[in-house]
Amino acid sequence: MRSPVDVEPARLLVLPVLGYSFLALLLTLVPISGLALAGILAAAVPLAALLAGRSQSALIFAPLAAWLAGVLLVLGEGGAPTTPGGELLGGLLLGAPLVLAACVLWPARGSPLLLPLTGVAIVDAMTNSAALARLGAGGLAATPGNYLGAFLSVSSDQLGGWADLVGGASSAPLPLQLFTDPVLASLALLALVGAFLAFVAPGIPEGEPADRPSPTLILSASAGALAAAAFELVAAGAPRFALLGLAAAVVAVLGAILLLARAPPAPRVRTAPAPRSADRTPATSAR
C-alpha cells in the first residue's frame, strides 16, 4: 500500500515549528550578550555545515563542547544562571532549535529517527513558549541567563506536576499541557503531520504502487484521536488510571508484535557439492 507520490520532503514540515520557536526567542531576548551569541553560533555549526554540504558528524561536538564549557563556568560561579556561564548556556538553549533542525535534516530517507526528533522539537518549542510566558509574567529582564532559569523552572514544574498525578493527585499544574500560543499549536500539528507523512513514505526504493489506496493514514489518525480522547476522558476523573491504561495498552501492543513476529527457525544452509574424487582424496595423503 505504498503511495506513488514521494512524500519524503514532508519532513521539512517539522522545520517551521523550530524556526518559529527560535525567532520568537531571539526577538524577545535581544540585545544578546557576546557569550550568549557565542552559544548560539556554536549551536548553529551543525546546521551551517549541513546546509553548506559539508556534513560531518564530528561537528555535532561543537555545541556539546560549548555546553560543557558553560556547565563548568556555572559550577565555578556557584550555580547562578545569570552569571557569564549562564549566559553561554542560555545562548546554547536559545540555539537548540537550530541543532534540532540539523538533526531533522540529517537522517537518511525513511529513517525512524525523524519521529522522536519531531517529538523533541515540539516539546522544546512548547517549553520555550512557556518559559517566555513565565519570563514576562515574572517581570524579569529578558536575558539569556534569565531565560535559562525560566526554562529550567518550567521543566521542573512539569516533572513535579507529573509526579503529583502519578502519586494520586486529582489535578496538578502542568505548564506544557496546553499551548499558550495558537500559532505554535498550528505549527506543531503541521510538524506531526509531516513526520507522519514521512513515515508513510515508501521505505523500499524499488516499491511499486499498490492497487488500492492505503487506509493507514485515516485509520491510524482516527485511532490516535480516539485513544487520546479516551485518555482525556478517563484522566479527567482519575489521571492515575488513565496513565496506567495508556501504559497497559502500549505494552499490550508491543507484546502482540513480539509474539506474532517470532523468528522462524533458521533455514537449512547448503553448500555446493565438491567433486567426489576431491572428497575422497585425503588431505594428508602425502605424509
Add this chain to the structure above:
Amino acid sequence: MISRRGAGFVGAAVVGILLAVYTLNLIVLVGALAIFAAVGGELVYFHLATPPASELEFGVRRTGARRGLSPGATAEIALEITYLGARPIFAELRDLLPSTLPRDSGTTALKRWWHPGDRATIGYAVRAAGRGSHLVGPVAVTLRSPHALAWVQRILPESEEPIRVVPPAPIARSQRLGPALLTGMQGRLALRQRGFGSEFRSLRPYQLTDDLRHVAWKRSRPGAWQVREFDQENRQDFVLLLDVSEGMLAGLPGQNALDRAIEAASLVLAAVARNGEDRVGLLSYAGRPRQYFAPARGEFHFRRLAENLAFLQPVDGLFDLGAALDLLTRRLTTNAHVLAFTALDGPLAPVRPAHLKFRSRGHHLYLFPPNRAGFYPPLPEGRAGELALRWAEAEERARLGRSVAELRAEGIPVFPYDRRGATGPVLTAYGRLRAWGLA
C-alpha cells in the same frame, strides 16, 4: 519477523508516546498515538494476515543453465515459477546468487501479485568469476509489510543447482587434439614418439584412447577387445607441483596467478592423457603438502587430477620449495620431470641442498613463477593509487629478478609468466621434454 526498520519505528513510536505522556498535551498525544497506532497496526495486521512461511508454496523449474562453465564465461539461467498457494499474495521471489557468480544481465528477482496457479519466468545471465563449485539458488520468497516494517521469508527447498566453474576440461581439449594424431604433431607439441617398447607386459581391455595397432586380435572377441601393453623405453613421468599459498592470488578474479597456473597444468594433463605411455602426478603445497597423487595413467586418474586441479583454492601457509622437493625425492620412484608453478615467496636457501639431492636421483625441476607485476592491468593516468601500484610492481619485478637469478644459478630452468597465461612457456617446455628429454 520485524525488520531493522520496523524495530526502529517501534522504538521511535514508543519514544513519541513517552514525550506525549511527559507533556500530557492533547495535540502531542493525538500525534504520538496516531503514529504508534500506525506502526503497531501495520505490524500486527501483517503478521495476522500473512500466510505462514510454510504455506508459501511455489514450484520452481530451472531451465537453460549449463552445469559446467569456464572462468569468464557467461551462462543464461531461466526459472519457471508456478504459485501453488491457495490465496493471493504480494511477494518477491529472488534467486540467490553467490558472489563468485556475478549477474551479467537480466534480473534475479520478481515482485508481483501471485494468484493461485500463476506462472512467471525469471531470466538472467551470470558470469563465472572464479573456479569452483558454486550453488545457484535457492529461491527466496519474501513478503514485506507495506512500509517494510516486517517480513516473512521462505527458502524454497530443492530450488538450487550447482554450477562448476572449471578451466577448459582437459578431456575435451584432448578430444579436440584427436585429429592431430594422424599427423603425429600439433604445433610444436610432439604427440607420438617412434619406438614403442617391444617387451610384452600384459593384456588389458581396450580403451578408446588406445592405438588400434596394439589390439590383440586373436585374443579379442566382439565387444571385448584386448590390447597388448608393452614396457616402454621412453616413457616419461611428469609431476605438476602447484603452490596454493595466498601469494598465488595476485591478479583479477578468475585470472589470477593460480588460475593461470591451473590452466597450464590442465593443458599438460591433457597432453599427457593423449600421449601413449607418459604418466602424470600432482602435488599441491602450502605450509604442508595438501594433495599428492603419484604419477599414473588411466581415465579415472586423469579425471581425478583434472577435477582436483579445477577446484584448487589458495589456503593459508607458505610454499617451501625445498621441502616440496625433499618430499618428491622421497616419494618418486622413477625419474620424473617436475613442473612447478610457484610464486617463490618461501625461503630459497633450503632449495640448493634439496635440489642437489633431487637431481642426484635423476629428477628434473622446471619452474614457472608468476610475474605478479604483470597481473594487473595498468591504471588510467592520474588515478588514485597509480603511484602505489607502480612502486609495488617495481618492487615485485626486482624481487622476482633476484629469485630467478639465484635459481638459474643453481641450474634450474625458470620460465616466468604473466596474466596472459602460462600455457605458452609450459607448452614450449613440454614439447622440448617430449622431443629431447630436456627443456
